[in-house]
Amino acid sequence: xxxxxDANNFYVSCERVFQPTLEGxxxxxxxxxxxxxxxxxxxxxAMGIAMGTPAxxxxxxxxxxxxxxxxxNYELYGDMSARLAQLLREACPEVAPYSIDxxxxxxxxxxxAQCQAMGVALRRRVRRxxxxxxxxxxxxxxxxxxxxxxxxxxxxxxxxxxxxAAHTATTQALLKQLPVSEVWGVxxxxxxxxxxxxxxxxWQLRESDPRQLRxxxxxxxxxxxxxxxxxxxLEMNAVEQPRxxxxxxxxxxxxTGRKEELHDALRQHAQRSAEKLRQQGSLARAVxxxxxxxxxxxxxxxxxxxAMIPLDAPTxxxxxILQAVKEGMEQMYRPGYVFMKAGVMLVDLVDAQQYQLSLxxxxxxxHPHVMRAVxxxxxxxxQGTIHFGMRDPDAAWQLRCGHRSRRYTTRWNELLEAGxxxxxxxxxxxxx
Amino acid sequence: MPSQPxxxxxxxxxxxxxLPFASLSGRAGFSGFPSPxxxxxxRTLDLNTRLIKHPTQTFYLTARGDSMExxxxxxxxxxxxxxxxxxxxxRIVVALFDQELLIKRYALYRGTPHLCSSxxxxxxxxxxxxxxxxxxVVRAVIHEYLP
Numbered sequence: 168x169x170x171x172x173d174a175n176n177f178y179v180s181c182e183r184v185f186q187p188t189l190e191g192x193x194x195x196x197x198x199x200x201x202x203x204x205x206x207x208x209x210x211x212x213a214m215g216i217a218m219g220t221p222a223x224x225x226x227x228x229x230x231x232x233x234x235x236x237x238x239x240n241y242e243l244y245g246d247m248s249a250r251l252a253q254l255l256r257e258a259c260p261e262v263a264p265y266s267i268d269x270x271x272x273x274x275x276x277x278x279x280a281q282c283q284a285m286g287v288a289l290r291r292r293v294r295r296x297x298x299x300x301x302x303x304x305x306x307x308x309x310x311x312x313x314x315x316x317x318x319x320x321x322x323x324x325x326x327x328x329x330x331x332a333a334h335t336a337t338t339q340a341l342l343k344q345l346p347v348s349e350v351w352g353v354x355x356x357x358x359x360x361x362x363x364x365x366x367x368x369x370w371q372l373r374e375s376d377p378r379q380l381r382x383x384x385x386x387x388x389x390x391x392x393x394x395x396x397x398x399x400x401l402e403m404n405a406v407e408q409p410r411x412x413x414x415x416x417x418x419x420x421x422x423t424g425r426k427e428e429l430h431d432a433l434r435q436h437a438q439r440s441a442e443k444l445r446q447q448g449s450l451a452r453a454v455x456x457x458x459x460x461x462x463x464x465x466x467x468x469x470x471x472x473x474a475m476i477p478l479d480a481p482t483x484x485x486x487x488i489l490q491a492v493k494e495g496m497e498q499m500y501r502p503g504y505v506f507m508k509a510g511v512m513l514v515d516l517v518d519a520q521q522y523q524l525s526l527x528x529x530x531x532x533x534h535p536h537v538m539r540a541v542x543x544x545x546x547x548x549x550q551g552t553i554h555f556g557m558r559d560p561d562a563a564w565q566l567r568c569g570h571r572s573r574r575y576t577t578r579w580n581e582l583l584e585a586g587x588x589x590x591x592x593x594x595x596x597x598x599x
Numbered sequence: 600m601p602s603q604p605x606x607x608x609x610x611x612x613x614x615x616x617x618l619p620f621a622s623l624s625g626r627a628g629f630s631g632f633p634s635p636x637x638x639x640x641x642r643t644l645d646l647n648t649r650l651i652k653h654p655t656q657t658f659y660l661t662a663r664g665d666s667m668e669x670x671x672x673x674x675x676x677x678x679x680x681x682x683x684x685x686x687x688x689x690r691i692v693v694a695l696f697d698q699e700l701l702i703k704r705y706a707l708y709r710g711t712p713h714l715c716s717s718x719x720x721x722x723x724x725x726x727x728x729x730x731x732x733x734x735x736v737v738r739a740v741i742h743e744y745l746p
Contacts, residue, residue, distance in 0.1 A: 187695045187732065253655045296656040296683045298734075575658070582661045585693045585700040585734075587672060588721040591664025592699070595674070 168282045168305055169399070170272040171312040172255060172289065175300045175320065177268030178206035181247045182237050184298035185575045185583050193234040197222050200418055201238050201569060238571035242550070246576040250297055258289055271309065279330060286328040305330040309401045310394035313351040314341070314369070333397025342370035342395065352391050360384070369395060413451075415439045416510025422461055424505045429458060430496045431556075436511040437492045438554055441485040442542055444513050450481035452515035454491040458499055461507035470506075472499035481517050484538060488513070489555055549578055650739045656683040658735065660693060660702075667691075667702055669717025676742050678702065680735035688712070691737040696724060700734060 174180055178196040183189045193210035197203065204211075204220045211234060216225065228234045248267045255262045261273040272289075274282050286303040293301045304316025311331050318341060319329035331338050348358035350369050364383070366372050372380075372388075373395035381389035390400045415436040423429065433456055444451055457473040474495035478487060492511065541553050573581035586592040651657050660678040670691065672678070678693070686692050692705045696714060703714035703724070713723035714731070 187700065187734065188698050250655050257655070296653075298682070579659075582659050582677075583700070584661045584663050585678070585702045587662060587664035587667040587674075587702050588716055588718070589697065589699055589701065591666070595663045 168274045168277060168279070168307065169309055169312045170259075170274060170282070170286060170289075171265075171304045171309075171316040172251075172270045172272060172293070172301050173304070173316045173320070174251065174268040175302060176206055176208050177248075177299070178237075178239065178244055179208045179211075180299050181244050182240070182572055183208075184247070185243075186572065189235055194237065195225070195234060196237050196239055197570070199239060200420060201236075202418075204236075205239065236570055238569060240571050240574060242574045242577050243572065247297065247299065251293065251299065251301075254293060254296060255289065258285070258292070271312070274305075279332065283328065283330050286330065287326075290327050301327070303328045307333050307397040308394040308399045310351050310391055311338075311397065314345070314349075317349065339370065342373060343368055345369040347372050350391060350395070352387060357384070357388070411516055412512055412514045413440050413443045413447075413449075413516070414510060414512040415443070416457075416508060416512075418508045419506070422464075422505045422507045424503070426496075426500050426502075429500065429506055429509060430493070432509040433458075433492050433496060433511055434489060434556060435554070436509060437488050438485055439550075440511050440513050441483060441488050441538075442545065444516070445483045445538060445542055448519045449516040450483050450519050451478060451488070451513035452481050452517065453477045453513075454488055454495065455512040455514050456492060456495045456499070457510050457512075458506045459508045460504055464505070464507075467505055468503065470501060470504045472501065474498040475514075481515075483519065484535075485541070485555060549574075650679050650741075651681075652738065653681055653683050657681050657738070662702055662740070664702075666716040666718035666721045667704075670704060671742070672702060672737075672740050673742055676740050678737050679739040679741065681738045682735040684736035684738065686733050686736055693734040693737060695732040695734055696729065697731075702737065 179189075179194045182194060182196065189208075191210070192208070193214055193216075194208040195204040195211050195216065196206040198205045201222050203222055204216065204218060204225070207216060207218065214234070216234075222236060225234060225236060229236050244267060248264070251268075252262060252264045252270055255270055255272055259272040259274060261275075263271045263273070265271055274285060277285065282305050286305055290301055290303050293299055302316055302319040304312045304314065304319050305328070306312040306315045311333065315329045315331040318331070319325045319327050322329075331341070345368060346358070347353055347361050347366055347369055348355055350372060353361070353372075361367070361372070361384075366375060372392050375392055377389040377392050380392055393400050417432075417436070419432065437454070437456075453475055455473065455475045457471065459471040460467060460469045462469075476491035476495045478491060482488070544553050545551065573583070575581060575583045584592050584595075586595075647654075658680050660680050662672050662676040662678055663674060665674055667673075672691070680693055684690070686705050688706055690705055691702065692714075693700060693702055694705075694714065695701075696703075701714065701724075703716060706713060706715045706723075708715060708723040708725075712726045714726065715723040
């Protein structure tokens, strides 16, 4: 039996753990730079506010206190996600995190009743121990487990835990009323193509001939159909494949044409990329970087310069990558343009260990200890504790996150406060 | 919900920070005699394992206010709060009471459960008919004397 544990409105729920007074209120979490809404509480959904609504359209509601908007606090969400995975690992033989808020659990060797009981227990435990509401879907395959989770979320009858046996009337009825686009792995485009062949519901997909599906669409779709019948044929990649390129990019808090600020933004992205590179044990052969002006400002001259700087030898040393960034910056910069976004991509990656074994070229890895120490400190003390060069905290490229909650679980100076008596926190805050 | 890469690798605040027994690892003088302690397995103490029984469910909070001083909780102290410990009478809890997060002792007062302070200015808060939600149980308080 496969289970999918999925947190309800994960980002909002994380905020509510540490701001319990937000419980029952309309809460939204905004994207990077407070651009648009990316997570909504049930109350916010009920107000008819769609995913992706630009934050400025909600400013009035927010000011009147009818809704509460938070900037995204990825450090907090990442930590809560890791705790969730760990909590599941303590209870289940095998756990595979699928995204920040979805984890597959594998319950081999238990019968349906036992799995159902475990689902109920897990849900209760996560709610109490972490404060997060989750739903659990249980079924024989990943695809059905995903559906079961969907049902558990949508239909109050299931109380958050739904077990779908492959060959029951319930499952059949459910699949018959489910649009095929709701099936895991079937996007809108594919759903349109399927509709042309008369496949509109999940049940019709399930009843289609897998060989035909394979011929006319793809192997993956044929497997999905089999999975809907209860035959497992999707494997979760337990080990993440090392990525072939590593990219860090971000829109600025406000547009800027100042060379120092742009260079600074690229430098920060390069440092973050280099850290990711070392984490996966790769070396880069080249650095690709870019700047772009704002598409939305048609009144300003547009430019999207790129620069690709090869590295002398494959490296994961931040300092060498920063030298390349400096070179690239000189190539890209044109005065008179106002840029909105910058990015750094490390490309042509090679495996560090394999590369070191090859005799052809010794890598330019002069002081691996320095980089290791920098990474260790940043991991323990927080991102950006040690960085190269000076940072201007008021620079335009810095993230706009005016409503970010505290990083309650990862920063000593941002812990949650509790008062010893009513009014104690308010008194402390006003005194400060 | 967009699937964002999880940047944080671990939630476990269990960085081993051993306090070594200096004498056990040292050598006995310059004469080259082996240390008599050599046969004893060197032990180290990790404060985390003592204060944190359930790392996944443990959160740190800061205490504010003076009304729990009688029970050893001072303004600014660090609370080790375990959410998996059940709230028994006599335990110190963090709870949401009347829209505020409070640190109190969960105890009987005149025969009914109350949230109690150690300070006479703050009377016990009755739990009956009150809206109160447990946040966690305080396992330990860390009071630092030096910055």
